Amino acid sequence: RSFTPGMGYVALSRLRSLSGLYLRGFNTMALQLHPEIFDFDLALRRRSDLLAAETEDLLVDNDTTNETASAVDVDPLDLDLFAQLKAWRRDQARAEGVPAYVIAHDMTLAEIAMNVPQDSTSLLRIKGMGTTRVARYGEAIIAVILHHLNPPPAHNSLFG
Known part of the structure; x- marks a missing residue:
């Protein structure tokens, strides 16, 4: 029952094993990436690629x-x-x-x-x-x- 993008990802990332995992109330919001985070990640990747190409x-x-x-x-x-x-x-x-x-x-x-x-x-x-x-x-x-x-x-x- 995630109410903001990424909540499900955060919850799943804290698991130490899949033993006993049961997903209930799973909705489309759970694994969505927040649009601002997506844009920020894309900008970082582009800058990193440019820097790697320019750096000797x-x-x-x-x-x-x-x-x-x-x-x-x-x-x-x-x-x-x-x-x-x-x-x-x-x-x-x-x-x-x-x-x-x-x-x-x-x-x-x-x-x-x-x-x-x-x-x-x-x-x-x-x-x-x-x-x-x-x-x-x-x-x-x-x-x-x-x-x-x-x-x-x-x-x-x-x-x-």
């Missing part, structure tokens, strides 16, 4: 003293490989219509650029690269790495 990823400076930098300064970071991985991630994120961090975080790409794994087993050892992410993106990441390590020969011929 930052490379962590190894000379800083913050905690994230200390996680990156174990091995030298291959900046060229890091840039190639970020370009791949950007293209993949655009193709999937998701923010880049959903594909992989900067710290994960930095660790890949430091350790340069060349197979799925080695890629699984990278923090942030679980079995699901490796199954989904591992082949493409390894292709970026192998292309970086073995670039095609430069074509300098004037005739071909």
Whole structure:
């Protein structure tokens, strides 16, 4: 018997299990979203998408003293490989219509650029690269790495 939009959602969100749940007096108002909340959510999503599209990823400076930098300064970071991985991630994120961090975080790409794994087993050892992410993106990441390590020969011929 909800009398305002969302009351049913709030009540259901407090459940800890479905055991013993019985819905009575359920009406159309119970799960409706308040129109102002819907508009606000839509505006936030649009702003977030715009910000994600406009924001460049930052490379962590190894000379800083913050905690994230200390996680990156174990091995030298291959900046060229890091840039190639970020370009791949950007293209993949655009193709999937998701923010880049959903594909992989900067710290994960930095660790890949430091350790340069060349197979799925080695890629699984990278923090942030679980079995699901490796199954989904591992082949493409390894292709970026192998292309970086073995670039095609430069074509300098004037005739071909």
